[in-house]
Amino acid sequence: MVLPSPEFIIYSIAYGSSLALLCLGLTLTYMTTKVPNFAHGTLAIVGATVTLMLIDRVYYQFRGDPLYYSLYIAAPLIAFFVVGLVALTEYLLVLRPLVRKGIGIIGLMIAALAFDIILVNILTMTLHLAPSEYFGKLIGQSLKGFDARVSLADITTTFSRLAMPVVAVILTVTLHLFLTRTKFGIAMRASIENPSLARVLGIDVDRVYIVSWFLAGGLAGVAGSFLSFIIESVKPAAGSLVIVSIFAGSILGGLGSIYGALLGGFLVGFMEPMATIMLQNALSEFLGRTVIITQYQRLFSLLVVIVVLLLAPQGLTGLNYREVIGRVRRVVGVG
Amino acid sequence: MASLIGRYLRLQSLLIVVIAVVAIILAFPLLGLTITDVFSITTILIVVLALNFMAGYAGIPNFGMALFVYIGAFALAGVGTRIALALVEIASPGFIELMRSSYPVILGDSGSFEVFVRVAGDPMVNRIMSREVESVIEASPILSLTLTLAVFGFAMIAGALTGILASLAAVRLREDYLAIVLLAFSELMVSVVFDQTDALAGGPNGAWVVRPWLKINALEGLARLLGTIPDVLISLAVGLAVLAVCFIYVERIANSPMGRMLRAMRDDDLAIGVYGRDVAMTRLKIMAIGAAMASIAGAIHASVYILVKAADTYDRVTWTFIPWAMMILGGMANNWGAVLGGIAVYLGRKAIYYYSPTIASAISPILGIEASVAGDILRAQLPNILVGVLIILVLYLRPQGIIPEKPSRTLSKKDIEELT
Numbered sequence: 001m002v003l004p005s006p007e008f009i010i011y012s013i014a015y016g017s018s019l020a021l022l023c024l025g026l027t028l029t030y031m032t033t034k035v036p037n038f039a040h041g042t043l044a045i046v047g048a049t050v051t052l053m054l055i056d057r058v059y060y061q062f063r064g065d066p067l068y069y070s071l072y073i074a075a076p077l078i079a080f081f082v083v084g085l086v087a088l089t090e091y092l093l094v095l096r097p098l099v100r101k102g103i104g105i106i107g108l109m110i111a112a113l114a115f116d117i118i119l120v121n122i123l124t125m126t127l128h129l130a131p132s133e134y135f136g137k138l139i140g141q142s143l144k145g146f147d148a149r150v151s152l153a154d155i156t157t158t159f160s161r162l163a164m165p166v167v168a169v170i171l172t173v174t175l176h177l178f179l180t181r182t183k184f185g186i187a188m189r190a191s192i193e194n195p196s197l198a199r200v201l202g203i204d205v206d207r208v209y210i211v212s213w214f215l216a217g218g219l220a221g222v223a224g225s226f227l228s229f230i231i232e233s234v235k236p237a238a239g240s241l242v243i244v245s246i247f248a249g250s251i252l253g254g255l256g257s258i259y260g261a262l263l264g265g266f267l268v269g270f271m272e273p274m275a276t277i278m279l280q281n282a283l284s285e286f287l288g289r290t291v292i293i294t295q296y297q298r299l300f301s302l303l304v305v306i307v308v309l310l311l312a313p314q315g316l317t318g319l320n321y322r323e324v325i326g327r328v329r330r331v332v333g334v335g
Numbered sequence: 336m337a338s339l340i341g342r343y344l345r346l347q348s349l350l351i352v353v354i355a356v357v358a359i360i361l362a363f364p365l366l367g368l369t370i371t372d373v374f375s376i377t378t379i380l381i382v383v384l385a386l387n388f389m390a391g392y393a394g395i396p397n398f399g400m401a402l403f404v405y406i407g408a409f410a411l412a413g414v415g416t417r418i419a420l421a422l423v424e425i426a427s428p429g430f431i432e433l434m435r436s437s438y439p440v441i442l443g444d445s446g447s448f449e450v451f452v453r454v455a456g457d458p459m460v461n462r463i464m465s466r467e468v469e470s471v472i473e474a475s476p477i478l479s480l481t482l483t484l485a486v487f488g489f490a491m492i493a494g495a496l497t498g499i500l501a502s503l504a505a506v507r508l509r510e511d512y513l514a515i516v517l518l519a520f521s522e523l524m525v526s527v528v529f530d531q532t533d534a535l536a537g538g539p540n541g542a543w544v545v546r547p548w549l550k551i552n553a554l555e556g557l558a559r560l561l562g563t564i565p566d567v568l569i570s571l572a573v574g575l576a577v578l579a580v581c582f583i584y585v586e587r588i589a590n591s592p593m594g595r596m597l598r599a600m601r602d603d604d605l606a607i608g609v610y611g612r613d614v615a616m617t618r619l620k621i622m623a624i625g626a627a628m629a630s631i632a633g634a635i636h637a638s639v640y641i642l643v644k645a646a647d648t649y650d651r652v653t654w655t656f657i658p659w660a661m662m663i664l665g666g667m668a669n670n671w672g673a674v675l676g677g678i679a680v681y682l683g684r685k686a687i688y689y690y691s692p693t694i695a696s697a698i699s700p701i702l703g704i705e706a707s708v709a710g711d712i713l714r715a716q717l718p719n720i721l722v723g724v725l726i727i728l729v730l731y732l733r734p735q736g737i738i739p740e741k742p743s744r745t746l747s748k749k750d751i752e753e754l755t
Contacts, residue, residue: 034511035511036511036514036515038398038518094727097731098727098730098731101731101734103730103734105396105509105510105511106390106394106396106510106514107663107730107734109396109398109510109511109514110396110659110663110726110730111726111727111730113398113656113659114656114660114722114723114724114726114727115723115727117652117656117719117720117722117723118719118720118723118724120719121716121717121719121720121723122716122720124712124715124716125712125713125716128708128712129704129709129712240522240526240651241522241523241526241527243518243519243522244518244519244522244523247515247519248519251512251515295527295531296527296528296531298523298527299523299527299528301519301523302519302520302523305504305515305516305519306504306516309504309505309508309512309516310503310504313508313512
């Protein structure tokens with residue numbers, strides 16, 4: 001088996017890192033409100049759109065200027081707040097009133113889907129109608145050429161692909177410290193695990209939910225901001241395919257633990273392009289002609305969803321590993 | 336006495352519906368609606384009824400309706416074209432050879448198998464051959480009937496199998512997992528598998544359809560009067576017949592012991608499991624029946640199209656989301672409600688579509704863009720945004736919909752006394 005090129009591995013790691021952040025956000029909102037947020041993929045696209053608009057504004061003035069690189073900090077930061085507010089809108093205007101009215105899970109899910117459709121259409125309108133300084137028109141633009149190239153030894157890659165995993169690690173460590181070392185973080189974990197007990201102890205559970213929705217949106221914004229340099233073009237409909245990978249990673253992680261979500265998201269995001277390219281190479285070698293299957297890459301995510309739900313619906317973190325090892329041993333016939 | 340009043344009320348509500356339907360049909364020319372709109376409403380109502388059967392009665396959150404509708408379209412555009420070619424070849428042997436000599440540039444030295452792949456896969460071959468095949472099919476009653484039965488039979492079976500396959504992974508789990516799997520399955524099958532594989536039904540270029548209908552000259556005059564073509568009238572007639580059959584079928588199941596079991600399963604699947612019902616098996620059956628219904632609707636819908644594209648024509652907004660909006664507005668687990676909601680949402684969208692240029696010319700000076708550009712964008716996006724807002728508002732203000740769910744009809748006291 002021939003390994004893909006180092007450039008491709010770096011790309012897969014970057015994609016895995018952004019998917020880990022997206023799965024983390026989805027799992028966080030699922031744990032608080034118990035609704036799978038069908039709009040999460042589109043939230044990432046909002047982050048990508050913010051980045052596109054920012055580059056459209058500053059590219060004329062700062063092209064070639066070292067100051068241009070501050071964009072890599074400014075764009076995710078702005079995306080964090082903008083998308084955080086969008087997610088907060090979804091929770092405060094759509095889901096919370098419905099939860100308080102006692103609407104069932106199916107109603108809440110269709111409401112989340114409704115928000116997704118509204119968001120996609122508003123984004124499409126914005127991209128068509130918003131004035132553009134550099135591109136002329138914003139819809140369907142690719143940011144691939146706007147990423148700074150970086151050469152290390154004989155590997156050429158781009159800055160965002162190197163920065164993405166670093167940012168993901170920094171955010172994860174920060175979140176871990178926030179959840180374990182601060183009073184609000186501990187209150188947050190308590191309200192997720194047992195809302196009624198937390199309420200009895202005087203924790204404002206509703207404020208905790210608001211913060212988790214804002215955080216989930218913010219992380220989706222950061223991930224989307226970096227994804228904008230990787231995806232073919234920034235188009236609102238892309239969210240409906242990204243959401244499948246997000247669900248795959250979250251379900252693999254168990255939909256009940258944020259560390260599981262990080263692991264599941266990274267694994268799905270890393271393995272999706274890697275497995276596809278390796279299968280493609282193997283097939284080409286086997287058949288003796290070039291076979292292209294990269295357009296079917298997303299099927300890997302669907303496969304993960306189906307296999308995990310059939311074999312271990314509780315995901316990686318819900319498995320009883322001692323039992324699994326025992327069963328494997330019995331099957332193999334060792335011990 | 337009570338049963339007499341009940342029967343009278345039922346008759347009255349039936350009368351109201353009949354009057355409403357007649358009024359809507361009469362209002363069509365005034366609203367600028369055509370026979371094509373009647374046809375669109377008919378096909379989407381079949382989808383809404385299928386959805387109501389799955390989601391309203393049985394509680395299966397089917398967020399993947401678009402796939403099942405597309406399977407029907409594929410039965411016509413992908414499979415039907417090939418069956419049609421085979422039928423024509425059997426009826427008049429040497430047809431493929433004739434095609435090969437008539438179109439040497441595009442068919443060249445393609446083998447017979449390759450011709451069968453390319454007849455629905457290659458846009459160029461597909462476009463020319465489908466017209467040629469259709470001209471043979473529409474002249475022969477036997478070929479036309481065989482093709483119709485084959486296409487609808489395939490749509491039904493393939494739809495049912497897809498329904499089972501799509502839900503198999505999560506049928507034992509909670510509703511939210513089921514919703515995720517159905518959404519993911521539908522999204523990836525339509526916009527990745529079918530849309531990226533040319534050999535299935537033309538991939539992103541789409542495929543031309545061979546209409547299985549017979550050419551009936553007598554319909555020519557009526558069609559001209561209604562401003563359409565005979566083929567559309569036949570599609571509409573078939574659609575209305577299927578709609579009526581589906582309506583009666585769903586209504587009868589809903590009012591049977593099976594219907595009460597489904598409602599119980601929807602409200603508490605654990606409890607009904609304790610009573611010895613196999614929840615997973617029932618869900619699979621409902622998925623198979625509902626998906627087959629949606630699939631037939633897809634085949635009928637595709638039969639008026641010239642070109643059918645997977646991801647472009649069968650997107651999730653039109654075929655998953657809007658049927659959901661129609662069902663929620665009308666009232667879940669209520670078939671009259673589903674019909675009413677369907678017509679209301681369709682007409683509402685049509686009206687927004689109609690007034691978009693007016694709205695655009697009002698707001699375009701403020702935004703500093705051309706009115707025609709703004710009009711096109713509003714026309715494409717505004718109806719979807721408003722349907723999204725409508726769903727949220729209906730869920731908040733009137734979650735039971737326009738016509739709330741009614742207790743299922745049981746035998747009258749007199750009938751039970753007679754039986755015992």
